[in-house]
Amino acid sequence: MAARAALIRQSGGPRQAALTRQAALTRQAALTRQGARQRRAVAAVVLVLVVAAGLVVHEALPGSTLTDIAGDALYTVAVYLGVILLWPRGRxxxxxxxxxxxCIAVELLQLTGMPQQWGAAWPPLRLVLGSGFDARDLVVSAGASAACVAIDAVIARRGSRRAARSLRAVMRGAAARRRRRRGAPGLVRRST
Known part of the structure; x- marks a missing residue:
């Protein structure tokens, strides 16, 4: 409440304060749209790299427990990035x-045997739906998802700090322009 009162005092009245808030919200929305586009573009590039790494793990490396875990983790990362492509402003x-x-739903679907039947009809579907249930995959999916959340949260925090600095700069500039228009004390008005 005190911050709002200070904004009203600084801006020259409630109407001007409302206009200032609207300008700030418009600028913040533009920054959010720009951030969403950037986040989507980065997610698309990283998704291509993750899918390529997943295909290398699946095709080129010998089948072992380690490659199974790596493949499941990469699958979860790919799903995470796919959700970002669909919803770039999501938390x-x-x-x-x-x-x-x-990932858990796909793993539980494997208990029904349907992914095996569908994979036999169209082999690339095995890459998306898997072929057999393994309880370890549930743990790997949860861990990989938690790692993605932690990394994305750090990146988002850095980006929001940058956007907040930009928004504060816009607000300071708007306040300085209002002071110049009003001829605030301490400022010399230029005569034309």
Whole structure:
């Protein structure tokens, strides 16, 4: 409440304060749209790299427990990045939850045997739905999703700090322009 009163005093009245808040919200929305586009573009590039790494793990490396875990982790990362492509403004924790739930649902679907039948009909589907249930995959999916959330949260925090600095600069500039227009004390008005 005190911050609002200070904004009203500084801006020259409630109407001007409302206009200032609207300008700040418009600028913040533009920064959010720009951030969403950037986040989507980065996610698309990283998704291509993750899918390539997953295919290398699946095709080129010998089948072992380690390659199975790496493949499951890369699958979860790919799902996380896919959710970002669909919802770039989503919070990391929510996106991580969606990715983990998708991976767990796919793993539980494998208990029915349908992914094996579908994979026999169209082999690339095995890469998306898997072929057999393994309880370890549930743990790997949860861990990989948690790692994605942690990394994404750190990146988002850095980006929001940058956006906040930009928004504060816009607000300071708007306040300085208002002071110049009003001829605030301490400022010399230029005569034309």
């Amino acid at each position: 990391p924790l929510v996106i991580g939850g969606v990715a983990a739930l998708w």
